[in-house]
Amino acid sequence: MEFFQNTNIDFMKYRKHFVLISIALLAISVLEVFIQKSLNVGIDFAGGTQLTIKFSDKPEVDELRDVVSAAGVRDAQIQRFGAEEADEVIIKTATVAGNEEGTQAEVVQALDERFNGESAGGFDLNRRGRDALASLLLESDPDRVVAQDPEVARQRYEELAEAILEQRRVNGLLESWDEVAGVAGVSNEVRTALERQTYLGEFAVLGSENVGPQIGAELRRKGILAVVSSLLGMLIYIWFRFELRFGVGALVAVTHDVLIVLGLFSMAGFEFNLTTIAGFLTLIGYSVNDTVVVFDRVRENLRRSRREPLVETMNKSLNQTLSRTVLTSGTTLLAVGSLLLFGGDVLRGFAFIITVGVIVGTYSSIYVASPFALLWEKWFGSERGRQSPRQSPA
Amino acid sequence: MSSKLLWRGLLIAAVVGLAIFSAYPLQEKLKLGLDLRGGIHLVLQVEVDDAVRSETTKDIDRLLQEVADAGLEGVTANQTSSSSFEMQGVPQGRDREVGGIVSEYMPGWNWQRRGDLLAFKMEIANLNEIENLAVKQALETIRNRVDEFGVADPLIQRQGMEGDRIVVQLPGVDDPERVKKLIKNTAFLEFRLVTHPPGGGGVASREEITAHYGGQIPSSIEILTGSIRDDQGRAIGQQFYAVEKRTVITGRDLKTARPGVGEFNQPVVNFYLTHEGGKLFAEATGANVGKGLAIVLDGNVVSAPNIRSRIGDSGLIEGSFTRQEVEDLSTVLRSGALPAGITYLEERTVGPTLGQDSIRQGLRAGVIGLSLVVLAMLLVYKGTGLNAIVALILNIILIFGALAYFGATLTLPGIAGIVLTIGMAVDANVLIFERIREELHHGRTVKSAIDAGFGKALSSVMDANITTLIAALFLFQFGTGPIRGFAVTLSIGILASLFTAIFVSRWIFDVVLSRRRRVDRLSI
Numbered sequence: 001m002e003f004f005q006n007t008n009i010d011f012m013k014y015r016k017h018f019v020l021i022s023i024a025l026l027a028i029s030v031l032e033v034f035i036q037k038s039l040n041v042g043i044d045f046a047g048g049t050q051l052t053i054k055f056s057d058k059p060e061v062d063e064l065r066d067v068v069s070a071a072g073v074r075d076a077q078i079q080r081f082g083a084e085e086a087d088e089v090i091i092k093t094a095t096v097a098g099n100e101e102g103t104q105a106e107v108v109q110a111l112d113e114r115f116n117g118e119s120a121g122g123f124d125l126n127r128r129g130r131d132a133l134a135s136l137l138l139e140s141d142p143d144r145v146v147a148q149d150p151e152v153a154r155q156r157y158e159e160l161a162e163a164i165l166e167q168r169r170v171n172g173l174l175e176s177w178d179e180v181a182g183v184a185g186v187s188n189e190v191r192t193a194l195e196r197q198t199y200l201g202e203f204a205v206l207g208s209e210n211v212g213p214q215i216g217a218e219l220r221r222k223g224i225l226a227v228v229s230s231l232l233g234m235l236i237y238i239w240f241r242f243e244l245r246f247g248v249g250a251l252v253a254v255t256h257d258v259l260i261v262l263g264l265f266s267m268a269g270f271e272f273n274l275t276t277i278a279g280f281l282t283l284i285g286y287s288v289n290d291t292v293v294v295f296d297r298v299r300e301n302l303r304r305s306r307r308e309p310l311v312e313t314m315n316k317s318l319n320q321t322l323s324r325t326v327l328t329s330g331t332t333l334l335a336v337g338s339l340l341l342f343g344g345d346v347l348r349g350f351a352f353i354i355t356v357g358v359i360v361g362t363y364s365s366i367y368v369a370s371p372f373a374l375l376w377e378k379w380f381g382s383e384r385g386r387q388s389p390r391q392s393p394a
Numbered sequence: 395m396s397s398k399l400l401w402r403g404l405l406i407a408a409v410v411g412l413a414i415f416s417a418y419p420l421q422e423k424l425k426l427g428l429d430l431r432g433g434i435h436l437v438l439q440v441e442v443d444d445a446v447r448s449e450t451t452k453d454i455d456r457l458l459q460e461v462a463d464a465g466l467e468g469v470t471a472n473q474t475s476s477s478s479f480e481m482q483g484v485p486q487g488r489d490r491e492v493g494g495i496v497s498e499y500m501p502g503w504n505w506q507r508r509g510d511l512l513a514f515k516m517e518i519a520n521l522n523e524i525e526n527l528a529v530k531q532a533l534e535t536i537r538n539r540v541d542e543f544g545v546a547d548p549l550i551q552r553q554g555m556e557g558d559r560i561v562v563q564l565p566g567v568d569d570p571e572r573v574k575k576l577i578k579n580t581a582f583l584e585f586r587l588v589t590h591p592p593g594g595g596g597v598a599s600r601e602e603i604t605a606h607y608g609g610q611i612p613s614s615i616e617i618l619t620g621s622i623r624d625d626q627g628r629a630i631g632q633q634f635y636a637v638e639k640r641t642v643i644t645g646r647d648l649k650t651a652r653p654g655v656g657e658f659n660q661p662v663v664n665f666y667l668t669h670e671g672g673k674l675f676a677e678a679t680g681a682n683v684g685k686g687l688a689i690v691l692d693g694n695v696v697s698a699p700n701i702r703s704r705i706g707d708s709g710l711i712e713g714s715f716t717r718q719e720v721e722d723l724s725t726v727l728r729s730g731a732l733p734a735g736i737t738y739l740e741e742r743t744v745g746p747t748l749g750q751d752s753i754r755q756g757l758r759a760g761v762i763g764l765s766l767v768v769l770a771m772l773l774v775y776k777g778t779g780l781n782a783i784v785a786l787i788l789n790i791i792l793i794f795g796a797l798a799y800f801g802a803t804l805t806l807p808g809i810a811g812i813v814l815t816i817g818m819a820v821d822a823n824v825l826i827f828e829r830i831r832e833e834l835h836h837g838r839t840v841k842s843a844i845d846a847g848f849g850k851a852l853s854s855v856m857d858a859n860i861t862t863l864i865a866a867l868f869l870f871q872f873g874t875g876p877i878r879g880f881a882v883t884l885s886i887g888i889l890a891s892l893f894t895a896i897f898v899s900r901w902i903f904d905v906v907l908s909r910r911r912r913v914d915r916l917s918i
Contacts, residue, residue: 002774002831052748082751100439101738105571121628129569135718139661165568172747206748208570212739215437226872233864241857275807278869278880282814285865289858293825296854324828328821331770335763335817339810342762344755347810354814 029263413795594686647671672707777917
């Protein structure tokens with residue numbers, strides 16, 4: 001199958017219209033992100049606490065919010081996580097001035113008191129670890145083995161604790177005593193002892209993250225630095241490999257892509273976190289990559305026919321690389337598209353950036369980078385620059 | 395096959411063989427990040443100011459002692475910050491004497507007269523030394539505690555050479571709250587005599603103690619509290635104790651501590667004292683038989699048993715402990731007290747369930763993405779598409795091989811990086827194949843079109859990949875754990891794709907062409 005064989009599209013003809021479209025999109029993005037400030041900034045940069053919790057029964061989001069705010073933790077954000085039937089939620093709370101260590105203890109305690117009633121504060125089989133369970137079993141010794149050989153008994157109860165917690169690991173949450181009793185090695189006596197001394201909490205903490213205000217501020221600074229310096233790195237590389245006008249064209253195109261994708265990202269309501277920065281840096285690499293292939297062709301064609309106006313050369317080059325541009329964008333889209341659809345909640349924001357970024361990046365390679373290189377040529381260019389592609393026009 | 399082709403083939407086989415050898419079996423050879431295997435990542439800050447403050451307090455005590463010995467009466471000191479203090483009551487003419495004492499016993503302090511006062515300030519070098527030592531000691535203490543915890547490949551590291559932060563990574567930990575408590579426990583243990591109630595034990599209210607002393611508590615005594623707990627370790631009330639401020643012995647006098655059982659089979663901590671500590675303890679207990687002895691941990695009374703007889707160099711700590719608490723307490727007592735408090739600046743705990751979900755979803759996305767790209771390559775390039783597919787599969791093998799070979803960690807964003815590489819790696823193939831097609835359209839023969847295609851596309855391929863590498867480099871600089879994992883897989887993927895698209899793919903073309911004398915058509 002072959003696409004775009006010998007096409008001769010006059011890309012440059014409508015460049016002014018597309019510049020207007022781009023400016024409009026940019027304006028919307030800037031409005032969304034910098035003026036409305038609607039970006040959903042995650043705890044990595046804003047600081048705060050985030051708990052991923054699995055419940056035995058689907059909890060009401062409003063109820064959770066009440067429980068958390070009754071515990072004195074204000075402004076909690078609660079959202080569902082994972083598959084619909086998984087009964088998992090994320091509870092996010094903002095950082096409190098002067099408190100680096102976060103609110104996870106308060107939130108978990110409040111949930112414990114609300115959902116586990118009388119048992120709260122005791123030994124929760126859904127939250128404690130292997131060592132604690134082994135110690136508890138060894139102490140109560142339901143199978144009466146300690147008297148025979150304490151060392152053998154210790155080993156036996158450790159293995160038993162491990163087996164019970166493995167069951168919890170697989171399911172995320174132990175929901176009934178029958179489930180516990182079904183674990184190999186759990187005798188009736190063990191079950192009775194566990195029922196007496198422990199309880200099966202109505203929820204389990206699957207993950208817990210806290211970023212104190214100090215680290216949050218540092219990550220913010222480093223994140224901005226990483227994005228800005230990689231943009232400059234690109235400019236310098238292209239300047240070095242091509243000419244300044246191409247470098248400026250690529251830089252404008254990639255900044256354009258980053259801003260527009262950021263705007264769409266914000267509108268889609270994704271959380272801006274560390275992985276997002278990884279997404280944007282990849283997008284920067286990808287977008288420049290796309291542009292460079294076009295410029296590479298322009299340079300080659302410039303060497304061949306020096307008399308042709310730059311506009312013509314650009315049109316020709318864009319047509320020649322069109323098939324490649326569409327194909328690689330296509331394969332990249334296939335890969336990140338599957339990530340977007342099947343890769344899970346954690347990577348969805350990342351996949352969104354690359355997916356949308358590939359589309360916007362492909363567009364900008366054609367309609368932003370080249371026109372800007374032309375514009376730069378018109379404003380600052382000289383004939384000298386045209387004649388020797390390696391020479392900087394400035 | 396010419397010998398040159400053969401050599402190139404052998405080189406490719408060697409590289410791929412090495413990759414497979416490094417990465418097989420994958421489950422064992424590949425190091426998974428905390429976000430995939432589950433575990434806890436902590437960044438903690440040692441409150442070095444605490445250490446400086448207590449050092450200053452010690453120095454002040456010492457200075458006052460020396461000054462008094464030198465015959466200066468009525469000198470007092472007032473600590474103004476963690477690293478400065480003022481002395482009152484030194485007559486103008488006797489500065490020189492004080493100066494002599496300072497330079498002999500307290501090097502590392504600067505001082506000057508300010509009116510009636512002598513103002514002392516710690517020298518920066520001394521301050522830095524104390525801070526540095528505190529972090530080092532904290533690192534050592536935490537390492538001891540974690541070692542006793544029995545975690546497989548823990549990472550405990552100072553962040554930077556100078557900083558006051560420590561990074562702790564413990565894979566596979568299933569009880570993060572316990573770990574956090576264990577690490578943070580300053581474990582400052584003291585034994586102090588109880589003055590009221592007389593035989594040890596506690597009383598129900600603070601007022602009872604105040605009343606006992608007629609409303610005025612002597613300055614050598616303070617009131618401490620301890621909690622009453624049920625058999626599951628839940629606090630159900632509080633008790634109050636009047637204890638002497640002076641300590642009999644502290645945790646420093648401990649040689650070791652072990653979990654054990656008491657006379658009613660309840661969990662206790664057995665402790666053994668150093669020779670020096672044992673002497674002190676024996677003297678104090680011998681002189682106070684019948685009184686209560688408060689065991690104070692971090693300012694809270696754990697228990698206050700009655701001294702029944704003189705105790706030598708070992709004893710036991712009772713309290714309403716659970717068995718695990720006894721184990722943890724022995725651990726922290728053995729590992730020594732932390733030199734300063736600790737604050738957790740960052741915590742990331744991932745349970746094993748979340749990690750497994752992530753792996754499953756990432757794998758699914760990868761397989762689907764790979765199948766779609768393979769299909770697309772076959773559809774677009776037909777026979778030559780197979781060439782790209784071989785290159786792509788080798789690429790994935792090389793990524794896993796390199797990850798295993800260099801001991802790099804695979805994280806969730808790292809999986810995203812591999813999926814992304816699957817999409818982008820064929821870019822180099824596409825650039826070359828498109829060029830070959832173009833050259834064929836210009837009427838070149840198959841062989842010369844392939845030559846020209848590879849030759850002309852090379853600079854585009856290099857430029858395109860180098861820009862992505864630049865981005866990955868900055869990302870590596872920026873990132874911690876998971877993000878670094880992404881930067882690493884992306885970089886490896888790019889380098890591998892250069893090898894497969896330029897070297898391997900060319901070799902496949904050459905092998906196919908060498909089989910036939912004349913090639914008129916290329917399936918592309």
